[in-house]
Amino acid sequence: MRALFTLxxxxxxxxxxEFALFRxxxxxxxxxxxxxxxxxxxxIHNELKRTRHNPHEVLTIGDSRMGFLxxxxxxxxxxxxxxxxxxxxxxxxPRDWYFMLRGADxxxxxYSAIVVAVEDYEDxxxxxxxxxxxxxxxxxxxxxxxxxxxxxxxxxHDPELEWAAVRGGLLKGLIYKRDFQDFLxxxxxxxxxxxxxRKDSYLWFYNYAGTNQSMEGVAVDFNNRTITVPxxxxxxxxxxxxxxxxxxxxxxxxxxxxxxxxWLGKIYEHYRGSKTRLVFLHLPRxxxxxxxxxxxxxxxxxxxxxxxxxxxxxxxxxxxxxERPGLFIxxxxxxxxxxxxxxxxxxxxVSHTLDAL
Amino acid sequence: xxxxxxQFFVFLAIVLALFYAAPRAxxxxxxxxxxxxxxxxxxxxxxxxxxxxxxxxxxxxxxxERAPASRKKLFLLISLIAxxxxxxxxxxxxxxxxxxxxxxxxxPHSWTYSIILPLGISFHTFQSISYVVDVYRGEQAAxxxxxxxxxxxSFFPQLVAGPIVRAREFFSDLYAxxxxxxxxxxxxxxxxxxxxxxxxxxxxxxxxxADSYFQNPGAHPGGFAAWSGVFAFxxxxxxxxxxxxxxxxxxxxxxxxxxxxxxxxxYLAFSITDFWHRWHMSLSRWLRDYLYIxxxxxxxxxxxxxxxxxxxxxxxxxxxxxxxxxxxxGGYHGGLLSLERMMGRREFEKRPPIWxxxxxxxxxxxxxxxxxxxxxxxxxxxxxxxxxxxxxSGRQMQALVPRWxxxxxxxxxxxxxxxEKFEWTERLSRGPxxxxxxFMILLLLTIELIGVTEKPLPFVYFQF
Numbered sequence: 001m002r003a004l005f006t007l008x009x010x011x012x013x014x015x016x017x018e019f020a021l022f023r024x025x026x027x028x029x030x031x032x033x034x035x036x037x038x039x040x041x042x043x044i045h046n047e048l049k050r051t052r053h054n055p056h057e058v059l060t061i062g063d064s065r066m067g068f069l070x071x072x073x074x075x076x077x078x079x080x081x082x083x084x085x086x087x088x089x090x091x092x093x094p095r096d097w098y099f100m101l102r103g104a105d106x107x108x109x110x111y112s113a114i115v116v117a118v119e120d121y122e123d124x125x126x127x128x129x130x131x132x133x134x135x136x137x138x139x140x141x142x143x144x145x146x147x148x149x150x151x152x153x154x155x156x157h158d159p160e161l162e163w164a165a166v167r168g169g170l171l172k173g174l175i176y177k178r179d180f181q182d183f184l185x186x187x188x189x190x191x192x193x194x195x196x197x198r199k200d201s202y203l204w205f206y207n208y209a210g211t212n213q214s215m216e217g218v219a220v221d222f223n224n225r226t227i228t229v230p231x232x233x234x235x236x237x238x239x240x241x242x243x244x245x246x247x248x249x250x251x252x253x254x255x256x257x258x259x260x261x262x263w264l265g266k267i268y269e270h271y272r273g274s275k276t277r278l279v280f281l282h283l284p285r286x287x288x289x290x291x292x293x294x295x296x297x298x299x300x301x302x303x304x305x306x307x308x309x310x311x312x313x314x315x316x317x318x319x320x321x322x323e324r325p326g327l328f329i330x331x332x333x334x335x336x337x338x339x340x341x342x343x344x345x346x347x348x349x350v351s352h353t354l355d356a357l
Numbered sequence: 358x359x360x361x362x363x364q365f366f367v368f369l370a371i372v373l374a375l376f377y378a379a380p381r382a383x384x385x386x387x388x389x390x391x392x393x394x395x396x397x398x399x400x401x402x403x404x405x406x407x408x409x410x411x412x413x414x415x416x417x418x419x420x421x422e423r424a425p426a427s428r429k430k431l432f433l434l435i436s437l438i439a440x441x442x443x444x445x446x447x448x449x450x451x452x453x454x455x456x457x458x459x460x461x462x463x464x465p466h467s468w469t470y471s472i473i474l475p476l477g478i479s480f481h482t483f484q485s486i487s488y489v490v491d492v493y494r495g496e497q498a499a500x501x502x503x504x505x506x507x508x509x510x511s512f513f514p515q516l517v518a519g520p521i522v523r524a525r526e527f528f529s530d531l532y533a534x535x536x537x538x539x540x541x542x543x544x545x546x547x548x549x550x551x552x553x554x555x556x557x558x559x560x561x562x563x564x565x566x567a568d569s570y571f572q573n574p575g576a577h578p579g580g581f582a583a584w585s586g587v588f589a590f591x592x593x594x595x596x597x598x599x600x601x602x603x604x605x606x607x608x609x610x611x612x613x614x615x616x617x618x619x620x621x622x623x624y625l626a627f628s629i630t631d632f633w634h635r636w637h638m639s640l641s642r643w644l645r646d647y648l649y650i651x652x653x654x655x656x657x658x659x660x661x662x663x664x665x666x667x668x669x670x671x672x673x674x675x676x677x678x679x680x681x682x683x684x685x686x687g688g689y690h691g692g693l694l695s696l697e698r699m700m701g702r703r704e705f706e707k708r709p710p711i712w713x714x715x716x717x718x719x720x721x722x723x724x725x726x727x728x729x730x731x732x733x734x735x736x737x738x739x740x741x742x743x744x745x746x747x748x749x750s751g752r753q754m755q756a757l758v759p760r761w762x763x764x765x766x767x768x769x770x771x772x773x774x775x776x777e778k779f780e781w782t783e784r785l786s787r788g789p790x791x792x793x794x795x796f797m798i799l800l801l802l803t804i805e806l807i808g809v810t811e812k813p814l815p816f817v818y819f820q821f
Contacts, residue, residue: 003542006790010797017798020807163363173805180806184761 022172028142033177036091036138043087044103044143046202054083057110058350061097062117064090065283065332067339071206073347080351082112084343086184092139093130094263095155099143101267108270113277113312113354115346116267121282121316122297123257125250131259132158136166136213141175144168155262175242210336215325220245237330244331247287252297260301268305277357279350280306281314284342287328318349358398360604361556361813368395372513373611377536385504385531388512388612395513396476403475406443407511413439415506418492418499429493436489440482444466447474452679467484477517479676481510483643488524490647497524505531514608518601518818520619520639530614541610543786543793548607551782554800555600556816557808560770563593564814566758571733583746585758587726590733592766595624597817598637622773624725627717628705629693632725644673662698667691677732682740686731693724704815765807 003331021027028045032038047059054077060068064284065316087100097116105111119126130136134156144152149169153162155347168175183190217230227241264280273277280302285293297303306313327338334342367534372391379387397404417436421429454468487511491497500506510516510526537545570586577586599620606616612805619639626632633641649669655662667688674687697705709717727744734740776782785793804810 001539002790003539006543006793007546009790010794010801013794014798014801017802171805173802174810177808177810179496181761184764185759189584 018171018173019204022142022176025083027176028194029198030183030187030194031142031176032182032190033194033201035179036135037142037176037179038197039089039143040092040096040100040103040139042197042201043089043205044100045198045281046088046205047085047104050202052083053077054081054136056082056112058082058084058113058347059101059104059111060084060086060115060117061092061101061348062088062283063092064088064118065119065334065343067210067334068115068117068345069208069210069339071209072343074077075180076344076347077311080347081355082347082351086348088117089136089139091254093133093136094260095130095133095136096139098266098270099140099175100147102270103143105270105276106110108274111276111352114271115281115284116264117281117283118260118264118302119283119292120285121280121300121313122248122294123254123260123300123302124294125253125256127250129157129255129259131255132156132161134161134164137161137165137175137249141168141172144172147171151299157258185248189213210334210338210339211329213329214335214337215287215328215330218287218325220240222246222288222291241331244286245290249290249292249294252294257297257301261304264301264305268308268311271310273310274310276310277312277354278305278310279312279353281346281350282316282319284319284322284334284338286323286331287325289323312353314349314353318345321345358395358813359813360601361553369608376612381534384534385508389504389508389573392508392511392516396511396516398639399476399517400473403478406475406478406540407481408507410439410443410482410485411507411510412503414510415500415503416491418489418506421489421492422499433489433493437486440485440489442556444478444482447472447478449675449679459669463718480519481516481543483521483640483676484524485510487521487643487647491524499529500524500528512609512614514605514612514614518598518605518816519637520602520605520616522616526617527614532783534613537610537613542782545607545610547782547786547793547797548603548610550797550800550804551608552600552603554803554808555596555603557810558595559765559807560593560595560600561809561814562762562807563589563596563758565809566762567593567733571735571739571743574734574739574746578746578749580746580749583749584726587730587733587743587747589758591722591726591729592736594729594732594817595620601816601818605639605649617753622777624722624770624771625718625777626721626725627709627714628697628721628723629690630697630705631810632721633690639678644669648672659698663695666694666698670694681737682731682734685740686728689728689731705733762766799819 028041031041033042038233060066060070062068066086068084068086068088070084070086073080073082077083087104089096089100092100103116105114140152146169152169153165156162156165173180218233219228220226220241221228222245225246227238227245229238229241268278302313305311313335322338322342322345327334327341329335329338358368372387375387375391393404393407396407414436417439418433420432421436424432424493451469451472455465458465458467458469467695472669485541488497492499500509505528508531509522509524512522512527515522557598566589567586574583574586577583602619606619609616617639619637621635621638623632623636626635642756649665652665652668653661668691670687670691671684672687674683674685674690677683677686708714727747730743731740734743782796785796
């Protein structure tokens with residue numbers, strides 16, 4: 001009995017310490033703010049402690065392509081009537097968005113609307129199976145609860161990743177270990193960095209205006225399938241443009257639809273029955289528009305969700321005016337002026353749509 | 358199935374559950390089946406070899422016991438030829454064939470074959486030899502139950518990398534089997550977790566540094582880098598092998614068996630003689646009892662003692678692997694042991710006064726580290742280069758070991774020093790529950806946060 005008692009005490013003690021370190025926010029005080037986990041946590045913490053000036057709040061989410069800068073949207077707050085915020089994060093995927101939204105809005109009642117930026121409304125294949133994206137475990141580890149583990153693990157369609165997700169979900173230290181070992185290299189600098197990020201990072205992000213660098217001078221000839229770049233552009237850049245604009249489109253397999261159904265569906269479930277509207281918007285397609293745009297997919301994830309009362313699908317072409325080389329920094333991402341323009345248009349259009357309900 | 362994988366722990370849990378749920382008469386069979394399953398999970402082909410040698414030695418031992426005195430030696434020879442023949446073929450054939458080809462100026466690899474080394478062959482053949490020799494000497498009764506003998510040879514906690522258990526130790530546990538006491542259960546679990554911590558949090562971390570240095574020593578010139586790389590390997594091999602042994606001893610304890618201690622804080626040794634009383638003790642004991650003493654030991658004068666020491670260590674070195682580097686490593690240690698004998702045996706067996714101890718321990722550690730260069734370097738040329746760098750000041754101050762790992766090693770040194778004095782990990786399983794739990798929690802957190810868990814790395818001694 002003594003051995004059993006001691007071993008049970010050990011297990012409970014270990015669980016308690018693990019819980020205290022990784023499930024109470026204690027580790028956040030030393031977490032590297034610019035790591036994947038750190039970025040997610042910083043964005044969520046910033047959003048939770050942000051001072052609200054308006055009862056009508058709109059939160060936007062997406063990945064690095066979501067060049068929404070709330071400061072531009074809030075400059076016209078008097079006109080729109082809504083205060084905008086963003087937790088869009090480079091590298092974050094719809095699976096991560098769900099956990100981020102749940103973290104920023106646990107009771108699903110803080111916002112008038114959640115704006116979710118998607119690449120298109122047709123679930124076009126992108127050449128990467130997001131269901132087996134191992135990095136997602138690092139992005140959302142700070143958000144995972146014990147009850148999430150079965151579904152989260154099953155969402156990785158790969159036995160090794162499923163197992164890694166189960167292990168990591170149960171023992172979060174296994175995922176935090178790289179960060180912890182990095183912390184051990186320079187502990188005092190890290191503590192200072194984390195402290196500074198907790199204090200000021202909201203303003204760093206809010207005041208960020210983007211770069212003025214653009215793709216001005218780049219030309220794509222879709223008929224002759226050639227790309228011309230002005231001096232100063234590298235071969236790697238040109239290759240990336242070729243891939244984006246001239247490579248044949250990937251055949252539709254339904255893989256992305258299945259993935260988006262699951263995670264956009266989870267986001268919808270989180271807000272179902274609440275006063276918050278779920279707004280999907282089609283991101284600007286890029287600096288050049290391919291002639292072979294994807295065909296309408298009536299069974300795509302967002303189109304199916306659009307049938308629900310809480311969901312709004314923004315018109316697809318509201319950002320057409322931004323789709324110019326001068327407003328993009330590369331083949332996918334808007335530059336500073338592009339983001340400013342995009343933010344203003346988004347704020348006006350979304351506010352208008354919400355007011356019209 | 359590595360000890361540091363989830364599959365192994367599932368396997369262990371099933372074995373423990375079946376073992377304790379089964380009636381006593383069935384328990385040996387369960388352990389034997391589990392051990393063969395464990396061996397099969399590595400390479401099913403070599404199970405025939407393991408089984409074949411088991412049958413030969415089992416029969417040979419009975420024959421030795423029954424045969425008249427004049428014929429006992431014949432059966433002993435048959436067993437020795439079978440064991441050493443297999444070991445020699447699988448482990449040393451290519452080495453000797455290659456050296457012979459070189460000597461006769463044939464192209465390299467003229468007579469070599471692609472031979473896979475059967476897992477654990479160095480250990481189970483040594484264990485078999487010790488058993489048959491003990492029967493021959495009349496120190497051990499021949500085992501009549503083939504299941505018992507097969508279990509002795511294949512018992513999974515020590516099958517692949519020891520410790521090398523003497524037959525009388527194993528069979529006294531088997532025949533007078535008692536369930537482990539409360540303290541033994543706690544100690545067993547503690548040893549398993551401690552071993553896992555040593556392996557995953559220390560050995561595997563140091564392995565990354567040692568590998569990067571030894572794979573291309575020329576890329577890291579200078580004495581500082583060389584000492585860092587060699588230090589990393591010294592730490593890797595200690596934590597790796599002693600970690601494995603701790604786990605083996607812990608698992609055996611949970612099953613009611615008591616394995617001999619294999620490591621006793623070897624890097625705190627104050628002489629090479631003391632080092633070999635602390636490092637891989639079950640091999641040292643085997644070499645002493647079955648090689649050094651039969652060679653004459655120290656019974657035929659000083660020079661024969663030195664010869665015997667060097668010969669024993671040369672063969673001990675060769676036992677580790679078929680390469681001249683291992684032979685040199687063995688010879689180096691044999692030479693140092695002889696030198697210490699020459700300078701006065703007592704001086705190197707007696708603990709020095711406290712003021713002299715740190716210096717003596719540091720010198721011993723340095724000498725051991727130099728030996729590790731031959732053990733780890735891929736070629737003799739690499740060894741020579743690294744040794745030259747160890748004594749080369751150089752301008753570059755490139756340390757390969759991150760600071761936090763040095764701190765962790767410092768902390769473990771402190772723990773080892775306290776352990777040396779108080780043996781408190783021994784006492785932990787008898788002490789208050791909170792103290793045991795606190796230490797275990799520390800170990801588990803270390804594995805979780807420091808351990809290399811992405812891809813389990815094999816144990817160093819599995820290759821031997």
